[in-house]
Amino acid sequence: MRLSSFADYAVVLMAAAARHCGAGAGLDPATNKYVKMNATTLSAETGIPLPTVQKLVSRLSAAGLLESSRGTGGGVRLSRPPAAITLADVVEAVEGPIAMTACAEHGAHDCSLEHDCRVRPHMNVANNAIRSALAGVTIASLTREMA
Numbered sequence: 083m084r085l086s087s088f089a090d091y092a093v094v095l096m097a098a099a100a101r102h103c104g105a106g107a108g109l110d111p112a113t114n115k116y117v118k119m120n121a122t123t124l125s126a127e128t129g130i131p132l133p134t135v136q137k138l139v140s141r142l143s144a145a146g147l148l149e150s151s152r153g154t155g156g157g158v159r160l161s162r163p164p165a166a167i168t169l170a171d172v173v174e175a176v177e178g179p180i181a182m183t184a185c186a187e188h189g190a191h192d193c194s195l196e197h198d199c200r201v202r203p204h205m206n207v208a209n210n211a212i213r214s215a216l217a218g219v220t221i222a223s224l225t226r227e228m229a
Contacts, residue, residue, distance in 0.1 A: 085173065089172070089173050093221075093224070094128050096142065096164075099158065118158060121135045167221040168218070168220055172221070
């Protein structure tokens, strides 16, 4: 299993945003909110193309992970502390629910084996394990230097 490039870029973008506001260093003393960054700065810092950054900002904002504002003084910032945002949050914001197979998702499916499948009832165990692993890694942890 592998993250899509879009999900991978979302993680990179969120880690870059966290580096600018982690450990309270990015708190604006006047507003007590995290410092804003613009999409151009995020693109330059991460190497992610600007149009992709803009799409990611839109998705991550819609998911409540970023706050975004336009105009003078505008930009984006984390909506909550980096330690309160997990990889599961980011992946689900851009990819939807974490599911190893289509049958693990709720709703109608196109699998011809679904009716008689003996594995399907067990797939939630695997899905929950993967989601738990991703939920155990915070964006703050991705900003720490490796020893």
